Amino acid sequence: MNLQRLVSRRTVTCLSRLNGRLLSQCSYSERNFSSLAPIAPPSRALNAPCNYMVRKWRFQRSDIAFIRCFHSAQEVGESETEDDDEDGTMNEFLSRFVWIMRDKLKQAYPDSDKSTIDAMLLVIAEKVVDEIKKDGIDKMLLGAAPSVPSADFSEDLWRMVWEVSSKVLGDMEKERKKEKLKRFLQEEEVKDMCRFAGEVGIRGDMLRELRFKWASEKMEESDFYERLEVMRENAEAREEEEEEGGEEAKAYGAQEEAEGVEGGPMEEKRNVLSLPKRRGKFKYKIYGLDLSDSRWAELADKIHEANEITWPQEPKPITGKCKLATDRILSMKEEDDPSPLLAEWKELLKPSRVDWMNLLDILKEKSIRLHYKVAELLLSEESFQTDIRDYSKLIDAYATENCLEDAERLLKKMHEDGVSPDILISTIVVHMYCKVGNLDRAKEAFDTLRAQGFRHNIKAYNAMIMAYVKAGQSKSAEMLMREMEARDLKPTEEIYMALLQSFAQQGDVGGAGRIATTMQFAGFQPSSESCTLLVEAYGKAGDPDQARSNFDYMIKIGYQPNDRSVASMIAAYQKKNLLDKALNLLLVLQKEHGFEPGVSTYTVLVDWLGKLQLIDEAEQALGKIAELGEAPPSKIHVSLCDMYSRAGLERKALQALGVLEAKKEELGHEDFERIINGLIKGGFYKDAQRVNGLMAAQGFTPSEPLKVALEGSQSAAFKGKRPSPSGR
Secondary structure, three states: OHHHOOOHHHHHHHHOOOOOHHHHHHHOOOOOOOOOOOOOOOHHHHOOOOOOOOOOOOOOOOHHHOOOOOOHHHHHOOOOOOOOOOOOHHHHHHHHHHHHHHHHHHHHHOOHHHHHHHHHHHHHHHHHHHHHHHHHHHHHHHHOOOOOOOOOHHHHHHHHHHHHHHHHHHHHHHHHHHHHHHHOOOOHHHHHHHHHHHHHHOOOOHHHHHHHHHHHHHHHHHHHHHHHHHHHHHHHHHHHHHHHHHHHHHHHHHHHOOOOOOOOOOOOOOOOOOOOOOOOOOEEEOEEEEOOHHHHHHHHHHHHHHHHOOOOOOOOOHHHHHHHHHHHHHHHOOOOOOOOHHHHHHHOOOHHHHHHHHHHHHHHOOOOHHHHHHHHHHOOOOOHHOHHHHHHHHHHHHHHHHOOHHHHHHHHHHOOOOOOOOHHHHHHHHHHHHHOOOOOHHHHHHHHHHOOOOOOOOOHHHHHHHHHHOOHHHHHHHHHHHHHHOOOOOOHHHHHHHHHHHHHHHOOOHHHHHHHHHHHHHHOOHHHHHHHHHHHHHOOOOOOOHHHHHHHHHHOOOOOOHHHHHHHHHHHHHHHHOHHHHHHHHHHHHHOOOOOOHHHHHHHHHHHHOOOOOOHHHEEEEEHHHOOOOOOOOOHHHHHHHHHHHHHOOHHHHHHHHHHHHHHHOHHHHHHHHHHHHHHHHHHHHHHHHHHHHHHOOOOOOOOHHHHHHHHHHHHHHHHOOOOHHHO
């Protein structure tokens, strides 16, 4: 191919435009690049910035011709022939190399024009190609610069050229591996593994990482076998060379033997790099044991026979008469006895445990109560292979549905069958009795855990503490919490808050303070709820000053006053009848914090104003609750019934009493006492007696003063007397 065709018109123009001073200093035949001071000063080349980006791009044919020009400018116009099939790897290398070097030269020589940069690139590219032809591309791929720099370039420039060349080769190798990896990502074996991973639940980034990992392993395996193939071909080539010279070697050996040379120096065999030929079976060792020995296979067979591997069994198919029996079992009612049908089903199917479990699953979908009945009968069935977990599942199911008698019956049956309860069953029993509020039986079950030597878990402690809290035994609950801490079991925040609420409702400021301090030491910071409970505790204890101190502290640490906290503070002032301070607090909160009273605050105000017999003001506060659009709580009806009864307003009093009778389950002992006392004070003796009967039905016993008042109301009702308004 004519060289004039290879070199683009742009390249020739660039070279022809070099000024006379540059041509006079540069001899392209010598190519002494270090002598060109304006073009390649070593300091500028050394200090040139190295920040650049390698991008995918395409050179035009004129650019490829420019970088493939391996002759000087004096040889332009001469003709020579070359092979039309250009080396693609060399094209890519030179394209990347010139792209990076052009940026570096532009940064090092910002004042040079494009033609000068092109001239420098021409000389550098020619020298790099000469080095590749001389040393091979493998040497550059290793990334080690030659010990002796080029005589044509300065040391700094040559180091930079070598670094750029090594980087280009490294990028080309990465691109090659990347393209090869894309092919292995589409391998069927990799796809099968990805499909299996997706079926077992692996998704997203993890599946993507596994896919690249498997493709990389396949690529490494392919590269390994390719290298082995190359080694084999090289070994075969060496063997052919040795066979060609074999006859000459044999003749020389025969001559040595004929001359009687004994013990002479023998030429050592040349080592051939090849894999050893395999003879026999592979031998492999693990921890020094030769596991390829046949005796290990015999031992494995014996172990397999002694301990047969257990695979999930499938239930037997239910067909024919057995299917009819199954249908009859499923059509039974809950009160029917399933024993005869189960015996018939057993005779027909000869079931194992998996068959019984399949039947229980079907029954569970049909009727849960029938499922429980059949499961309890199967505990005595030999083919069912009952274990302790079957007992625990049934007991837990009964406990969850609050079927206390069924759970106790099953516990008794378990003891009769000689099965001792484990920690799981004992914990379930503790939870069961705590849930139904049977504190005595819960304590017995908890003590049984201790007697059996089981280490209590945090769930059992939490259940017992909550049972004590519900029973109002806050101090016992606190003692149990201290026992938890001594056993290195950290109570939850829920437990702390339950204890704090229990002490607050009882007005025990000492207990509430201890729990609040313990919470802070345990790492739980004060919350709006905990501060509100402390305010409530001091309010019930009749100490509004301490309640206000905790209320102000809550605002100080960043919590805005809410309806419940303000209601607790107003209730604290109510204990000492400090109405002026309560109203002043509401005004300050409305002005400074924009607080608007809610249902809780208005409920406390209605109760307070009702006790003061300020009926109009109380009804105004009641109207505010109606404006909020929320249903008033039961407590406010207690206040209204007491207020209207004492005021002698019969219609309104009986109206409030009717609401309370419909919600009698929500009333406590104090609520009943206040209602009855208010009715007696208002002269509604018959109504007071009726409410006393409701109180007894709810399990509450009247106090001694109330008993005396009720006896007095009976005699007054007999005489037909009614106290005057002045007696209120």
